[in-house]
Amino acid sequence: MSPARVTSDARGWIIPIGGAEDKISAVEILRRFAELAGGEKARIAIIPTASTQGDTGARYENLFRGLKVADATALPYLQRSDATRPEWMTMLQEATGIFLTGGNQLRLSTILGGTEVARTIRRLNAGGVHVAGTSAGAAILCEHMIAFGKEGSTPHAGAVSLAPGFGMTNRVVIDQHFRQRDRLGRLLSALAYNPFAIGLGLDEDTAAFIDPDDSLEVVGSGAITLVDVSKLTHSSMAQASEADPICMIGVQLHILTNGSTYDMRSRTAKPPLTIEKEAP
């Protein structure tokens, strides 16, 4: 099936959110997503499968309806046999935006992986439908998903376990609750295995709005720690035993805040546009 190709203007946006996005004051991230999906014409399909809390779907239905979208409906896939429900498939196929809630990303991969639902989400995104996910819903967006791991800022062998995600993009590996849960080490460990991807460490209430040309803009109150290993000259992951620290030479980091952009093709970061203040 590889290598992966998408024509540059066809794919929908991919919007990973670091979890705990603001839901009560400005609601900036969810609002931007709803606008992108069509605003008053937006039809949002909410997939609360990652969560074991029964009210997660209804909560996001209310949030999106409060943002005046045309429709917001939760599709509570809870077991693999749910994936064949025809009325839910119809709603999914009519969506202009798909939102994956938080919870446990392995619930998403084990319940929906390999089903027509996962294939449809991927196909819809390739055809222009925007897909956002928060926390576990962010992790599942990429091809190589961080399933679980250990805290700490130094990479270690065994610090991270990867599993296949939904594969909307294989250009990034995503981690979330990044600053809040001290996850630089596990993101570096994931990249040390095969330094071909870009690491996106998303703080809470912070999102990467990735456009069809693979440029991203940061939206939110925290930061994105962007890890570029394209200049890596050494990774010791092949020689390391369990719990050994990993030697990595040549990692580049960018800490990107609200309004910053990053072009993943040219690997160029730009700070937020600022209006110059005159000296008083």
Added chain:
Amino acid sequence: MSPARVTSDARGWIIPIGGAEDKISAVEILRRFAELAGGEKARIAIIPTASTQGDTGARYENLFRGLKVADATALPYLQRSDATRPEWMTMLQEATGIFLTGGNQLRLSTILGGTEVARTIRRLNAGGVHVAGTSAGAAILCEHMIAFGKEGSTPHAGAVSLAPGFGMTNRVVIDQHFRQRDRLGRLLSALAYNPFAIGLGLDEDTAAFIDPDDSLEVVGSGAITLVDVSKLTHSSMAQASEADPICMIGVQLHILTNGSTYDMRSRTAKPPLTIEKEAP
């Protein structure tokens, strides 16, 4: 970058080998690969990066030259900076077949991952060049690579660690030395994370010749244990703690021997064609 697409007649063959292929008697697997790559006109680029033994490249050079190919040259990439050597890149680009030796698959991913060499191998395969790999060289062929794991026939949480491979295909997850090292459990564990791929457990001296249409033929003295999880109704991987056994309902297995075929699109297995023997 996803979803992945390749026109059906353009891609080269992908040939994972389970390790310890016959090198002294019929040399069936390597001979079939050399013929596919052009026989007397074949130019084989050998990548011995997985191995730490200095003579691995030379050994395969001699083997392929003994099969009367036009050229067989080892490109001993040993560190990331080797990936930019222009004379080796020229040889790689002129190859009609690429052969990845055994060793440690994490040497391949850490030394070549994210480099122009990995991208070139993937692009050449997408354009029609055949790529074979044995043992570690087989593992690296797929998008989701088994990096390491534990022995045993029952799937367990933590029994397997995945890492990104070279991504010639994401349709399969490959394991090797399969019967010899009792690896059904770790292959099942890999599939339990996200049951979208097909598992290929390759015995030693046994290869899957995967054609551009994703049909495979088995060649060799052992078997391929093909694991189809498309009908899986349950995986408990999301609920399991480290070392817990994993519940999987609805796994289909095919044990395929020399001459058997499997169509990965229709998921249809066929036994070897046999000539009916008349009763004596």
